[in-house]
Amino acid sequence: MHSTLNTQHSTLNAPCGVLLIDKEPDMTSHDAVAICRRQLKFKKIGHCGTLDPMATGLLMLVIGKATKIQDLLMAEDKEYIGTLKLGATTNSQDKDGEIEEEKEVPAFTDEQIDLAFNEYVGKFEQIPPMVSAIKKDGVPLYKLARKGKVVKRDPRPVYVTDYSIDRIALPEVDFTVQCSKGFYVRTYAHDIGQDLNCGAHLTALRRTRSGKFTLDRAMTAAELKTASAEEIQKAMISLAEISLMRGA
Structure with missing residues (x-):
């Protein structure tokens, strides 16, 4: 019984949202996902649109339930x-x-x-x-x-x-x-x-x-490498805010 409660608790507190990263050169989009998984100790993370290793700038990571809107976010200008x-x-x-x-x-x-x-x-x-x-x-x-x-x-x-x-x-x-x-x-x-x-x-x-997202709220790659799970959760944009931004 105790373990079921624990699993329910962890699902309720599972991180969910979009994290904006300012990618540094020579880092792949996959690297950014791997670093975020490590810092958050959480597996369900994807990214919206690959950036070449030489490119820098806005990389959007979708975390938890936000992975469901990945295609929607990727489709934007x-x-x-x-x-x-x-x-x-x-x-x-x-x-x-x-x-x-x-x-x-x-x-x-x-x-x-x-x-x-x-x-x-x-x-x-x-x-x-x-x-x-x-x-x-x-x-x-x-x-x-x-x-x-x-x-x-x-x-x-x-x-x-x-x-x-x-x-x-x-x-x-x-x-x-x-x-x-x-x-x-x-x-x-x-x-x-x-x-x-x-x-x-x-x-x-x-x-x-990308869409309505800019670098204003992005975490640098260096910050991501040392960020605590709490800091990452704080930097994430919630699904509620995203639907307001997109005028949904």
């Missing part, structure tokens, strides 16, 4: 700030890959750069990079890419609602983009480079928003 470098393409479309081709970067005007970005507004299709988590016959593409394999990827519908060019210091361009879920910023950088006929790859990426 995102905002990223990034830097692309013109003049070289890489096999991963970012700086972690190997350089495939290098070209001279013309002295583009700001208008020329803006026109290239402006081509990617509204709905269009992207071919996912070989280095991505999409699965082909059950195997993630990035695992095939590591073995030097290249497979056909189907284009996927995405959209951009807005963008801004924040700095041009050729060969670098800093930008902000508001986009749909499933959008590859690496591919965006690569495609813009192709349109400018000199190639480009992504050198920095930071996710600053």
Whole structure:
């Protein structure tokens, strides 16, 4: 009898909510989940949308019953700030890959750069990079890419609602983009480079928003590593607050 009461008690007090993390570079989304599981001593934790190891910024962890709204949260629009470098393409479309081709970067005007970005507004299709988590016959593409394999990827519908060019210091361009879920910023950088006929790859990426969630309430990766279970629970956003935020 005593043990049944204990289990009921632990289910009632089980952590539940969304924890926002400001991911640091070279940490995978999976690492963040593992650290959180360890600190909370609780297994039922997932994340909403993978961030590449080189990327930083907003990673949303769903904890306990909040795992039920994972798909809902993942479906929302995102905002990223990034830097692309013109003049070289890489096999991963970012700086972690190997350089495939290098070209001279013309002295583009700001208008020329803006026109290239402006081509990617509204709905269009992207071919996912070989280095991505999409699965082909059950195997993630990035695992095939590591073995030097290249497979056909189907284009996927995405959209951009807005963008801004924040700095041009050729060969670098800093930008902000508001986009749909499933959008590859690496591919965006690569495609813009192709349109400018000199190639480009992504050198920095930071996710600053997902749906209504921003970095304002995010815990840094360093804080997460040392946080107590109580501190994590305090930082979590409750399901009640989430439904208010989403206007549900």
